[in-house]
Amino acid sequence: MTTNQPRLLGFYAHPDDEVLGIGGTLAQYSANGVYIEWVVTTRGEAGEISDTSLATPENLGMVREREMRCSAQTLGMTDVTFLGYRDSGMDGTEDNQRPDAYINADDDAVVAKLVAIIRRVRPHVALTFEPFGGYGHPDHIAIHHHTHLALPAAADPDYRPDLGTPWQTQRLFYPILRRESFMEMKARMVAHDLPVDFFDGFEKRRANAWPSNNYQVAININGTTTTKWTAFNCHRTQFGEDSLFRRLPESEMAELFSTEYFALAYPEPEEGLRLDGLFEGLDLD
Numbered sequence: 001m002t003t004n005q006p007r008l009l010g011f012y013a014h015p016d017d018e019v020l021g022i023g024g025t026l027a028q029y030s031a032n033g034v035y036i037e038w039v040v041t042t043r044g045e046a047g048e049i050s051d052t053s054l055a056t057p058e059n060l061g062m063v064r065e066r067e068m069r070c071s072a073q074t075l076g077m078t079d080v081t082f083l084g085y086r087d088s089g090m091d092g093t094e095d096n097q098r099p100d101a102y103i104n105a106d107d108d109a110v111v112a113k114l115v116a117i118i119r120r121v122r123p124h125v126a127l128t129f130e131p132f133g134g135y136g137h138p139d140h141i142a143i144h145h146h147t148h149l150a151l152p153a154a155a156d157p158d159y160r161p162d163l164g165t166p167w168q169t170q171r172l173f174y175p176i177l178r179r180e181s182f183m184e185m186k187a188r189m190v191a192h193d194l195p196v197d198f199f200d201g202f203e204k205r206r207a208n209a210w211p212s213n214n215y216q217v218a219i220n221i222n223g224t225t226t227t228k229w230t231a232f233n234c235h236r237t238q239f240g241e242d243s244l245f246r247r248l249p250e251s252e253m254a255e256l257f258s259t260e261y262f263a264l265a266y267p268e269p270e271e272g273l274r275l276d277g278l279f280e281g282l283d284l285d
């Protein structure tokens with residue numbers, strides 16, 4: 001970390017949350033000298049195992065930590081902190097009930113951990129999920145909630161002075177995946193004669209998702225799409241040969257996701273605000 005270096009801190013729930021809607025921007029920013037750290041609340045223990053030679057249910061968390069570190073290094077992050085809660089699984093699954101599941105963690109304990117990280121990293125910009133977590137994953141919604149508690153707590157001199165000097169993060173963004181990208185993906189899959197059953201019920205699943213046109217920053221990542229897909233490929237247990245994201249040729253996928261979109265969550269934007277980048281106009285002390 002050097003003086004006046006822009007600093008970015010991401011608050012996420014699983015290894016692989018950092019790739020699809022954000023990876024190109026992270027690669028571009030790190031290449032341009034932005035300091036990036038990431039927080040992941042779980043090791044994704046309830047995720048899929050695409051190939052049984054890669055992991056077992058018992059060691060999946062350890063394998064996914066390695067996959068996350070591979071991706072982080074590819075994208076140019078300086079460090080990743082795992083909070084060590086267990087993946088809560090999809091809504092309605094048995095994993096939700098486990099006492100060590102992230103969604104059952106004590107809010108105050110999580111917030112204190114996040115505040116200590118915020119006060120150490122002193123980010124100018126923070127990233128987390130929008131309120132619906134993209135598609136309603138309970139862990140995504142939980143980290144959204146905890147980030148909103150932790151950022152003001154970190155700035156409050158009366159909150160836990162033992163955790164470091166207060167720090168006000170200037171902006172919080174929600175990276176968003178737009179409906180249009182998925183519709184284009186579906187159209188291309190139809191054109192290639194590929195099955196599109198994934199899209200059954202897609203509108204229903206996205207009923208509470210962030211509106212596609214509500215964003216303040218659009219970043220063209222044409223220079224770093226290769227790096228983004230290299231990071232994506234680190235997550236081998238999640239994106240196996242049968243993955244939805246591997247059905248189209250990689251060049252077409254890269255094209256579909258070649259712009260990344262960010263909605264400004266804090267401070268609340270004025271109508272019609274557009275920024276050229278996440279740090280545009282900030283005072284980088």
Ligand SMILES: [Zn+2]
Pocket residue numbers: 013014016017137140
């Ligand atoms: Zn996730």
